[in-house]
Amino acid sequence: MSDTIKTDVLIIGAGPIGLFAVFELGLLDIKAHLVDILDKVGGQCAELYPEKPIYDIPAVPFITGHGLVEALMQQIKPFNPTFHLGEMVTTLEKIGDPLFRVTTDRGKVFETKAVAIAAGGGSFQPKRPPIPGIEPYEGKSVHYAVRKMDAFRDKRLLIVGGGDSALDWTLNLQPIAKRVTLVHRRDEFRGAPDSVNKMRALVAAGSMDLKIGQVSGLEGGDGQLTAASIKGNDGAVARVEIDAMLPFFGLTMKLGPVADWGLTLEDELIPVDTGTFETTVPGLFAIGDINTYPGKLKLILSGFHEAALMAQKVYHYVYPDKRLVFQYTTSSTSLQKKLGVA
Amino acid sequence: MSDVQDLSRSSQSNAKMAKITFVEHDGTKHAVEGEVGSTVMETALRNQIGGIVAECGGACTCATCLVHVDEAWSEKVGKPSAEEEDMLDFAFEVKPTSRLSCQIKVTEALDGLIVHTPAYQGR
Ligand SMILES: Cc1cc2nc3c(=O)[nH]c(=O)nc-3n(C[C@H](O)[C@H](O)[C@H](O)COP(=O)(O)OP(=O)(O)OC[C@H]3O[C@@H](n4cnc5c(N)ncnc54)[C@H](O)[C@@H]3O)c2cc1C
Ligand code: FES
Numbered sequence: 001m002s003d004t005i006k007t008d009v010l011i012i013g014a015g016p017i018g019l020f021a022v023f024e025l026g027l028l029d030i031k032a033h034l035v036d037i038l039d040k041v042g043g044q045c046a047e048l049y050p051e052k053p054i055y056d057i058p059a060v061p062f063i064t065g066h067g068l069v070e071a072l073m074q075q076i077k078p079f080n081p082t083f084h085l086g087e088m089v090t091t092l093e094k095i096g097d098p099l100f101r102v103t104t105d106r107g108k109v110f111e112t113k114a115v116a117i118a119a120g121g122g123s124f125q126p127k128r129p130p131i132p133g134i135e136p137y138e139g140k141s142v143h144y145a146v147r148k149m150d151a152f153r154d155k156r157l158l159i160v161g162g163g164d165s166a167l168d169w170t171l172n173l174q175p176i177a178k179r180v181t182l183v184h185r186r187d188e189f190r191g192a193p194d195s196v197n198k199m200r201a202l203v204a205a206g207s208m209d210l211k212i213g214q215v216s217g218l219e220g221g222d223g224q225l226t227a228a229s230i231k232g233n234d235g236a237v238a239r240v241e242i243d244a245m246l247p248f249f250g251l252t253m254k255l256g257p258v259a260d261w262g263l264t265l266e267d268e269l270i271p272v273d274t275g276t277f278e279t280t281v282p283g284l285f286a287i288g289d290i291n292t293y294p295g296k297l298k299l300i301l302s303g304f305h306e307a308a309l310m311a312q313k314v315y316h317y318v319y320p321d322k323r324l325v326f327q328y329t330t331s332s333t334s335l336q337k338k339l340g341v342a
Numbered sequence: 343m344s345d346v347q348d349l350s351r352s353s354q355s356n357a358k359m360a361k362i363t364f365v366e367h368d369g370t371k372h373a374v375e376g377e378v379g380s381t382v383m384e385t386a387l388r389n390q391i392g393g394i395v396a397e398c399g400g401a402c403t404c405a406t407c408l409v410h411v412d413e414a415w416s417e418k419v420g421k422p423s424a425e426e427e428d429m430l431d432f433a434f435e436v437k438p439t440s441r442l443s444c445q446i447k448v449t450e451a452l453d454g455l456i457v458h459t460p461a462y463q464g465r
Contacts, residue, residue: 048403129434130462162431185436190428214435233438249464250432252397252404 003109007033007082008318010102010112012089012258015043017288017303018118019072024311026079027335030318033112034081035104037088037123037256042069044289045300047124047251058301068300078340084108088123092261098283098317113283114314117270118303120289121253129160129247131215140223141244146173154178156241158228160215161248167191169246171198174208181209181240183230211238215245258290266292276313277306283317285310360453364391364409367461376448382457383407383444393459400444405432406463407443412456419446419455434464 009025011018014036022032040046045054045065054063063071087104092115095101102110126144128134134142146152146169153176159166162184168191174180182199189196203210216237217229227241255268263270263279269292270279277285287310288303296302315324329335336342358378362385365371370392376385386394386407398404402425411419416439422430426445430436443457 048398049401052401052403127432127464129464185431186427188427190431249434250405252464 004101005033005108005110007031007110007112009033009114009116009314010035010100010110011081011116011118012092012102013043013118013120013288013290014038014041014083014085015118015120015288016045016068016072016300017120017307018043018116019069019076020304021116021118021287021307021310022076022079022081023072024308025314026076026081027329027338028311028315028324029338030311030314032079032081032116033084033110035084035087035089035102035108037086039086041073041083041085042066043120044253045069054300056299056301078338088257090257092284094281094284098281100283114317115284116307116310116314117258117279117284117286117290118288118307119256119258121255122258122268122290123254123256124251125254125256126247127249127252129215129249131218133218136223137218137220137225137245141220141225143244143246144248146246149173149176152177152244155243157181158183158215158240158242158245159248160184160245162186162189162191163248163250164191164195165248166246167195167199169248170208171195171202174202178243179208181211181242183211183213183215185212185214185233187212209240211240213238215247218245269296272306275309277310278313285314358450360448360450360455362448362452363454363456364389364393365412365456365458366392367459376452376455378448378450380448381444382409382446382448382455383442385448386443386459391459393461393463394443395463396444398444402426402429402442402445405429405442408433408436408440408460408463409443409446409457410437410460411439411441411446412458413439415452415455415457418451432464434462435460 008030009032011032011034014034025032046069050066087106090105091103093101100112100115152173155177156179157177158181159170160183170182202208211230213230213232215228216231219227227239230238270286272286272291274293277287287306289298327335333342359375362376363373374389383396395406397406426442
């Protein structure tokens with residue numbers, strides 16, 4: 001499957017800024033592919049605050065995070081970008097002048113004339129509970145995601161959390177596991193009511209256990225868990241024998257592989273030139289929350305501006321022999337053709 | 343992602359202040375002045391209190407501004423909203439008096455408030 005994918009620009013991160021970059025590049029006839037570790041587009045707006053209001057998008061007095069992402073997707077539709085979702089960009093290497101080879105954790109290989117790092121606050125990764133002594137078990141018997149359900153067949157599982165991930169995996173794994181115990185801090189669940197009802201029915205039928213409390217300690221050795229202590233809200237501690245634990249505490253942003261691409265970072269941010277939003281490496285750009293420069297504001301508005309200026313410079317790499325003529329979408333028929341409105 | 347840059351916008355002169363004491367996990371105490379109308383989280387950031395991360399800048403979407411309200415103050419501070427309760431699920435070592443400090447407004451009635459910051463925020 002490692003046929004190299006060739007493109008003009010690879011955009012790392014499909015947050016609002018990566019999405020808008022597709023538009024600005026598209027107006028200049030530059031094709032883009034986007035990669036995001038999330039299984040959906042929209043970055044922070046989609047993952048952290050889809051229902052919350054945003055009041056400072058110019059000329060849009062009010063829009064929700066979700067609404068903004070929908071509107072951006074509509075706006076970039078004419079340019080038909082290719083999305084690679086649920087994949088993390090792991091390596092980035094300069095192989096030409098400029099030409100980059102970029103690979104993902106799913107084994108995809110891109111060859112691209114320019115790269116736009118629009119990685120925001122970094123890649124979304126599961127939160128790790130600060131349970132004392134959890135580290136040696138991570139990846140062995142503590143898992144933050146389920147890759148293969150079969151790995152949990154006939155195991156005694158402790159699932160922790162009260163949202164949809166915890167409930168969905170409880171329901172999916174209960175039929176194949178030896179025993180599932182779900183632990184949550186309170187007897188109320190954020191997850192879909194239907195899942196909550198199904199889970200409660202299983203508990204009532206004696207097919208699984210529900211414990212209200214928080215995991216306070218772990219037992220085991222050599223990476224293999226044998227038991228966990230669960231502290232109830234009354235302070236009483238119960239011990240459950242387990243083979244594996246699956247904590248679902250939501251996602252947080254960690255810088256991730258961006259740190260390994262040979263760029264000099266300032267406080268985990270990528271310094272850029274403010275005329276082009278290019279890094280110190282020609283052809284390698286950084287836009288949105290991930291970059292830094294004097295006066296930087298982590299606002300969607302600023303990221304949009306950065307994407308527009310970046311596109312101008314990228315044009316020179318993609319079409320080195322052409323001269324770029326400045327045009328308005330209002331009056332340029334050539335731009336309007338690209339947008340499918342003329 | 344913490345919006346420290348944003349906080350300066352709301353400082354006004356001769357605003358009403360309330361005294362807030364933050365007790366860090368190791369017992370270190372910080373007695374500071376919080377502006378009435380701002381939040382306990384903002385007060386913590388302005389005064390560089392350890393243990394408050396506030397990744398989302400007060401939008402009740404990160405649960406990294408957890409505090410344990412001192413027993414004596416718990417009733418006055420009140421209970422979390424349903425939205426905050428949901429977010430508390432993402433925090434660790436949540437106690438009956440735990441709150442997200444970005445959701446506690448500083449009021450004159452809270453003059454003297456004592457809150458404890460945890461050893462870790464869930465990150
Ligand atoms: C609660 C909250 C409220 C906010 N309110 C406002 C507001 O009112 N107005 C405003 O202007 N801004 C607001 N912001 C900030 C705004 O959301 C950000 O500025 C914006 O999301 C930045 O967009 P971005 O595309 O740069 O990055 P992000 O939205 O962070 O997206 C980056 C994407 O890159 C992906 N990624 C990172 N590394 C990799 C990798 N190696 N491989 C693959 N994918 C990767 C991530 O998974 C992520 O999806 C708010 C933020 C929060 C959390
Ligand atoms: S600052 Fe994020 S929830 Fe309080």
